[in-house]
Amino acid sequence: MSDVRVSVVFHSGYGHTARQAEAAVRGAEGTEGVRASLHDATVLDEGLWSALDAADAIVFGTPTYMGGVSAAFQTFAEATSSIWQRRGWQGKLAAGFTNSAGTNGNKDTVLSALAVFAAQHGMVWVPLGLLPGGEYSSRGHRDDLNRLGGFTGAMAQSSSDLGPDLAPADSDLRTAEHLGAQVAKAALRFEHGRAAVMA
Numbered sequence: 001m002s003d004v005r006v007s008v009v010f011h012s013g014y015g016h017t018a019r020q021a022e023a024a025v026r027g028a029e030g031t032e033g034v035r036a037s038l039h040d041a042t043v044l045d046e047g048l049w050s051a052l053d054a055a056d057a058i059v060f061g062t063p064t065y066m067g068g069v070s071a072a073f074q075t076f077a078e079a080t081s082s083i084w085q086r087r088g089w090q091g092k093l094a095a096g097f098t099n100s101a102g103t104n105g106n107k108d109t110v111l112s113a114l115a116v117f118a119a120q121h122g123m124v125w126v127p128l129g130l131l132p133g134g135e136y137s138s139r140g141h142r143d144d145l146n147r148l149g150g151f152t153g154a155m156a157q158s159s160s161d162l163g164p165d166l167a168p169a170d171s172d173l174r175t176a177e178h179l180g181a182q183v184a185k186a187a188l189r190f191e192h193g194r195a196a197v198m199a
């Protein structure tokens with residue numbers, strides 16, 4: 001069986017969410033039998049559409065802007081309407097991540113919007129799959145995986161006065177890496193299962 005393909009498509013206005021996207025690719029690529037690729041959601045060219053068409057799983061990433069996905073991400077989302085019409089992504093796996101300045105910042109609203117976007121396409125949503133770390137327990141720590149306690153997808157926080165060289169925190173990047181690995185493993189199981197059913 002050929003390699004399973006995971007594509008990460010993201011927007012990042014100032015570079016913070018881009019670091020999460022790179023981490024998700026690292027996580028996916030670290031899984032044997034998986035190839036991962038990174039795509040800028042503002043470059044709506046044939047290269048992007050053919051990579052997403054070939055992908056077994058697509059991970060969507062956007063900063064949280066005004067409690068929602070960024071306008072640039074939404075432009076990408078709306079540009080997929082002809083794919084939606086012909087059910088081009090039906091049955092592919094999907095997952096998502098977001099980053100904002102606030103610890104909460106309405107990130108959950110954004111992850112829900114990404115899950116709805118995937119559902120519109122008939123995609124199968126893969127959650128983060130981690131218990132909450134950080135302050136969920138009094139023994140928790142900022143360095144914990146999933147310190148922000150997301151379930152739907154990977155969350156990251158970047159203080160507004162720190163550049164992308166300093167934020168998001170390493171634990172948030174490891175959480176995004178976990179999401180990439182989680183999606184990659186799910187895609188492997190899904191594709192092997194599909195092959196067995198069709199044999």
Ligand SMILES: Cc1cc2nc3c(=O)[nH]c(=O)nc-3n(C[C@H](O)[C@H](O)[C@H](O)COP(=O)(O)O)c2cc1C
Pocket residue numbers: 011012013014015016017018063064065066067068099100101102103104105106158159160
């Ligand atoms: C237009 C705009 C709207 C924003 N809205 C929110 C918000 O609703 N909640 C929040 O916590 N941070 C908000 N922020 C902060 C960004 O989420 C934060 O700076 C993030 O790190 C930007 O990611 P990026 O560098 O990938 O663009 C906003 C920033 C901008 C520019």
